Amino acid sequence: MITVSQTYSRQGDRQCAGCSLHSTCLTRGLSKADLEAFDDIMVQPQPLKRGQELVRQGQSFHSLYLVRAGSLKKVMRLPGRHDEQVIRFYLPSETVGLEAIGEAYYPASVVALETTFICELPFEQLVSFAEQYNALRTELMRCMSRELRGDQRQVCLLSGRSTAEQRLASFLLGLSRRLHARGYSRYRFQLTMSRADIGSHLGLALETVSRVMGRFQRQGLVNVSGRELTIRSLESLEALGEEGSGLIGSPDDRRMIACR
Amino acid sequence: MITVSQTYSRQGDRQCAGCSLHSTCLTRGLSKADLEAFDDIMVQPQPLKRGQELVRQGQSFHSLYLVRAGSLKKVMRLPGRHDEQVIRFYLPSETVGLEAIGEAYYPASVVALETTFICELPFEQLVSFAEQYNALRTELMRCMSRELRGDQRQVCLLSGRSTAEQRLASFLLGLSRRLHARGYSRYRFQLTMSRADIGSHLGLALETVSRVMGRFQRQGLVNVSGRELTIRSLESLEALGEEGSGLIGSPDDRRMIACR
């Protein structure tokens, strides 16, 4: 049996050094010269097709992955339950597998939502490489810390008994922000995941997602046709998320703190 | 104005070297000799009283903290909402502040639930110290990774539309497990947090927590009187959490994977 999954590696001349995502990716602390050395430990496997698993829950940990293009979902099955939950979605330049470092295996599966290009970083090699590169260690720590913040934000959203509207608004805004930070349009993008995926991620039934999406459409907040989304009013969506009792600057609103 | 918050530092002869939590704490990779050097960067502020803040949301980041004794809750207020959500609880030997490393400030507040003793690690000093100690860097990474896993588990629990029973059972089991790993009883412990805190953490109203707790009591699963908890049947609690359709080893239950 022949493994073809790594035949794409080292085909072109420049790898990381020419990558447009460099400034937002794990490598952003590295200089052009450092990047060439970094290329030596990086592997570019064949692209994943929609539905293919990048890693599988329970599989033993060996590599981190960087998303070069495309998108994926992280899904997890709790011990006794037979249904999977979507934990998060991955966009280009994000790092897959950080939660697996501490133990020997990946605690969740990661599945491509569309044709997706990946950079693989064998962890052992990454660690020895990082011993000489301060900046890389720092950046790795920052990545993990940022992911912690994101997950905790999600816990906050889910445990606060927010309405379906608030959850979906918050989700769409989050996607918009992340895409925009990566150079895509803030207003117009593809939802590469199904309604069921969105629902699972937000703790809602897929029917509810569908209904609320329709409501948003009728209210003129967005335009949706299938998985094509256009945001018509960022402000209104934001107002939805931030609303609650709707008090802005109320007497006991002592200290408003940004928390992204 | 005199700061008294650090007067406890360096009072005794041995610090980390004599600490019973060494084997579960961030320092566990360090030898006895290394620990003495480590003591130089560690500070032991005065103990916190119930309700006191260890860090406040929005405050600029400077230190990590290790819980030496006691317990705390991490609470977060999303931008526009006026109510706080409990993100997680901290027990002895756990590390506070990891999610703040990536940015300049703490994204959530951490508040003592009872009289609590803390070790403070000024981050700058920790980082330079770690440059010479491979094991410490590794352990820090593991800590963050483990916290990621924990948070993602929580996301999974919350976004899965599990019942109040399942959530509370899972919560109690989690506490039991963590306490046991730290040398406390697996069956009998104090709930140092209020019903409201538990509810906030699980995405339930405090009344629901109270009701379900009562139900568990009547079913003989636990004994509760106020904040004193005794688990009568670990197995039944586990069965509750793992239930769903109740199928164990069902045909399409292809691969049962541990995921703690």
Place this chain on the structure above:
DNA sequence: CGCGCGCTTGAATACATTCAAGACAAGTGG
């Protein structure tokens, strides 16, 4: 062309929430 999947929409149901009242314990001040 027909099948299947993903999405939408409707009606009935269920679960947890909300509102409200009361119990209980601990702490405070007269």
Place this chain on the structure above:
DNA sequence: CCACTTGTCTTGAATGTATTCAAGCGCGCG
């Protein structure tokens, strides 16, 4: 020492939001 306050928890009844079940639609793919 007692009356009173305060905070936390418990319990009941009514309400509501999202779910579940079910049917139908549209589109892409084989």
